[in-house]
Amino acid sequence: MKRIIWRKQGVVGYFTGVHHYEEDKDRLFDFFHSLGLLPYVVNIQWAKLLTEEQLKLEGVANKREGYVRFWPKKSQSLLVKESNYNLPKLLPEDILNSVSEWRKLKSKYDRMEKQWALLRRGALREWGEKERKIQLPSGSLSLVRLQPQIQADALLKHLDRSALFRSGNVNYDKVIEFAAKGYFNKSDIDNYRKIKDISVRYILMELQNEDKRYQYFRRRLNFLSEMSRQM
Incomplete structure (x- = not known):
């Protein structure tokens, strides 16, 4: 449609x-390593590092601020069961009414999400780094700690390449940028990355919001085009 x-x-x-x-992660990593680009196109997943590796990197990793999360109580009213309903064909006026209702609910959701973000930041300032959990009739509030971040090049100064291979994931936004600079062709990456579904x-x-999205992608394309001209 x-x-x-x-x-x-x-x-x-x-x-x-x-x-x-x-x-094919191993071959893909070998390809980037052969070009000297591996540390620049990989994001590190802290959880995939071994405990002793995390201890070595604690002093150079970037700590991240946690956030307050609401955990709702499990309730039958919150569970949605999968069902195969035979929905009647909607008439044009029904579709218009549904779209209007979606727009109102979306606006309400956006307002409430902003209010919730302010409340979360306020609670985080009050709690600091203390472990806290508040029970509510509908659920609980608790502090979620985010894992540290570290750049791949910083990791390689303290650990060997095997740690990078095990804990790293390819950042394809960075891959596109290096392809735009002429380091390799997209077809080179296609040798190690196939569509499965x-x-x-x-x-x-x-x-x-669609216009904002369009403007973002246009700026992105202009940025990549400028990169390719600089090579």
């Missing part, structure tokens, strides 16, 4: 395909 715009409601809807890839999602979005 093509892209549909409901201008009166300020909403756009369309289907989009999501590619799911399967990569394509799922389809339906997106509803406010028109103003």
Whole structure:
């Protein structure tokens, strides 16, 4: 189905395909290592480092501020069971009403999300780094600690390449940037990364947000184009 715009409601809807890839990590890492790019295209997952490796890196890793999370109580009213309903075909006026209702609920959700973000930051300032858990009738609040971050080049100053291979994931945004600079072709990466599935999602979005998204991708393309001209 093509892209549909409901201008009166300020909403756009369309289907989009999501590619799911399967990569040969070892060969891909060897390829980047042969070009001297491996530390610059890999993100480190702290949890995949061994305990003794984490201890070695504690002094150089960047600590991250935690956040307050709400854990709802499990309730039958919160559980959604999968069912195969025979939904009646919607009439055009029903679709318009549904889109209008979605827009109102989306606006309410965005307002409440901003309020919740402010409350979380306030609670974090009050709690500091203390372990706390507050029980509420509907659930509980507790502090979630985020794992430290470390750059791949910093890791290699203290550990060997095997630790990088085990804990690293390819950052494909960085890969695209180096391809734009002419270090390699996209087809080189395709040798180690294949599409294994394509799922389809339906997106509803406010028109103003779609425009922001478009502007972001246009700036990104201009940035990559400028990179390619500098080589």
